[in-house]
Amino acid sequence: MPIRILPEEVVSQIAAGEVVERPASVVKELVENSIDAGARLIRVETERGGKKRIRVSDDGRGIPSAEVELAFRRHATSKLAMTDDLSRITTLGFRGEALASIAAVSRLTCITRVEEEPVGTRLQLEGGRQVACIEDGRPPGTTIAVEDLFFNVPARRKFLRTERTERGHIDGWLTRYAMAYPEIGFTLLHDGKMVFQSPGNGRLRDVLIEVYGLEVGAAMLAIVPPERPMDVANIQVRGFVSPPSFHRANRGYITLFVNGRWVQDARLTYAVIQAYHTMLPVGRYPLAVVMVRMPPADVDVNVHPTKSEVRFRDGDQVFRAVQRAVRQTLVTQSPIPAVGQTRVGASVEWGAASEQQRGERRQRLAALRPRVTRGEEGEQFHFEFEGHTRGSSGPDEQGIPPLRVVGQIGATYIVAEGPEGMYLIDQHAAHERVLFERLLAERNRATVVSQALLEPEVVELSPQAAALLEEHLDALSRLGFQIEPFGGHTMRVRAMPTIVAQAGVTPLQVLEDVAADIEAHQQPLSGDVEEIVARRVCKQAAIKAGQVLTTVEMQEMLRALELCLNPRTCPHGRPTMIHMSVAQLAREFGRSE
Numbered sequence: 001m002p003i004r005i006l007p008e009e010v011v012s013q014i015a016a017g018e019v020v021e022r023p024a025s026v027v028k029e030l031v032e033n034s035i036d037a038g039a040r041l042i043r044v045e046t047e048r049g050g051k052k053r054i055r056v057s058d059d060g061r062g063i064p065s066a067e068v069e070l071a072f073r074r075h076a077t078s079k080l081a082m083t084d085d086l087s088r089i090t091t092l093g094f095r096g097e098a099l100a101s102i103a104a105v106s107r108l109t110c111i112t113r114v115e116e117e118p119v120g121t122r123l124q125l126e127g128g129r130q131v132a133c134i135e136d137g138r139p140p141g142t143t144i145a146v147e148d149l150f151f152n153v154p155a156r157r158k159f160l161r162t163e164r165t166e167r168g169h170i171d172g173w174l175t176r177y178a179m180a181y182p183e184i185g186f187t188l189l190h191d192g193k194m195v196f197q198s199p200g201n202g203r204l205r206d207v208l209i210e211v212y213g214l215e216v217g218a219a220m221l222a223i224v225p226p227e228r229p230m231d232v233a234n235i236q237v238r239g240f241v242s243p244p245s246f247h248r249a250n251r252g253y254i255t256l257f258v259n260g261r262w263v264q265d266a267r268l269t270y271a272v273i274q275a276y277h278t279m280l281p282v283g284r285y286p287l288a289v290v291m292v293r294m295p296p297a298d299v300d301v302n303v304h305p306t307k308s309e310v311r312f313r314d315g316d317q318v319f320r321a322v323q324r325a326v327r328q329t330l331v332t333q334s335p336i337p338a339v340g341q342t343r344v345g346a347s348v349e350w351g352a353a354s355e356q357q358r359g360e361r362r363q364r365l366a367a368l369r370p371r372v373t374r375g376e377e378g379e380q381f382h383f384e385f386e387g388h389t390r391g392s393s394g395p396d397e398q399g400i401p402p403l404r405v406v407g408q409i410g411a412t413y414i415v416a417e418g419p420e421g422m423y424l425i426d427q428h429a430a431h432e433r434v435l436f437e438r439l440l441a442e443r444n445r446a447t448v449v450s451q452a453l454l455e456p457e458v459v460e461l462s463p464q465a466a467a468l469l470e471e472h473l474d475a476l477s478r479l480g481f482q483i484e485p486f487g488g489h490t491m492r493v494r495a496m497p498t499i500v501a502q503a504g505v506t507p508l509q510v511l512e513d514v515a516a517d518i519e520a521h522q523q524p525l526s527g528d529v530e531e532i533v534a535r536r537v538c539k540q541a542a543i544k545a546g547q548v549l550t551t552v553e554m555q556e557m558l559r560a561l562e563l564c565l566n567p568r569t570c571p572h573g574r575p576t577m578i579h580m581s582v583a584q585l586a587r588e589f590g591r592s593e
């Protein structure tokens, strides 16, 4: 074939490939534009994993009607004037390529309005060619709908993965931006169903709770600014890191941002890991969301088309700043044996036991055998200890204190006395916590006790429920369920975890609820299906409010709770107890001066 110049159309499609690789890249670029436009609310909707349609709406500045067509031209940007500006980039975009590239490979509609103009603009393009541009009304802001991605580039369309995979990539980008911009409210819908929403209240911890679930989100430690900034004064490190008791099997939960931009950087990731030196089991990695802020001139973001790689002027300094900030956070906020613990006033930090104490408690918990029996007087439960009992290692300095049962209120709350005053314990929440930690401990040692049904039971579920359970048969079996698909939407149940079986819950009840929970929790990254299942099982097995308990039963309950690693909350994050200190009581009675 003779040599020829490629038509402009083809050139633009090829270049588009660099920026627009898959639906998630479209979401990323459009969301970045919304952020740059100062949006407070950003809503992303997809259909069929983004292959059919992606729509991003914001309440940002909008594009003036005179500039809308220009925005879709290659290298058209409002964010960069001279090449010199490349060293002072404070926006996410700067190449002026995204809109043109996306438009080149889709059918795109943009509706936008700036506040200063009474009416907005609707621009439609197909494969980069303008097909309509008319006036249209809408509140200030921008909506961009991208349909039939790669309709004119079959080669690329072929490389798209399953809808599920594409959705996963979109989830990844959206949750990252939600973490980087907690002051923006992000909403994500797939096929009309809301799967993620961040509150937009400026609090990163609240976003983490949405992304990783309540248990992890609540436990994360806020990175403390270093006491003496020393030589890293103009590098600011903020964010959250997991306490050493939470860890994951890979580095994928370490998320890094530099000046509000998500980056992949092996060295900085290692800086975070290194800060946990000796604190984590071998082969385990922390969770972290680390935000680095530094002068734009000290970091080059113009390295890679997707801008997820950056180059630092002084990489060592950034490494040190991150490593130190994380290390200091761990040393000051999460007790490790080397650091002397001093008791802080009257407020007992229950959750903050030392690693050694945690280890001991874990052992004791493993030796604990809870037993629920159903007799004539209704449900009774017992905790039996193998070998040593409480007291063998003394009360924990920082654990929950030893408690003396005073009585029960409303067949729901246990009243107890401790060295620090009065404690009210929610019996259901406390029992849930005990069962939950025990079940997970058994799971970890592969010793979950299950009870075979007298006769296998066939239960009929909704198609979605059956599909979800089938997908997670492994997780279910590790927790003591023996179930198998039995044709159609039915499952045959041979055995269940002993704790639920003995609590008299039917297989249908358990499985329906478990499936509903898994579905409800199918959020991006929201880790562990087994924990979701365990939470449900323990909720159903735990004694309910309204059950009168004997003093011995209450004592056993408190003793078991003392052994828990996180005794203060139930697995769903509700408190298990309320504390009223002696000082508080004195104040209430007007005894203190």
Ligand code: ADP
Pocket (backbone or CB within 6 Å): 029, 033, 034, 037, 058, 060, 061, 062, 063, 071, 072, 076, 077, 078, 079, 092, 093, 094, 095, 096, 097, 098, 099, 100, 141, 142
């Ligand atoms: P870049 O973001 O690199 O400038 P884009 O092609 O993504 O390039 O966007 C081109 C221009 O269109 C932007 O510079 C901006 O002025 C405008 N723009 C794009 N999206 C929006 C939006 N959601 N709100 C307001 N302006 C936008």
Ligand code: MG
Pocket (backbone or CB within 6 Å): 029, 032, 033, 092, 093, 094, 096, 098, 099
């Ligand atoms: Mg852009």
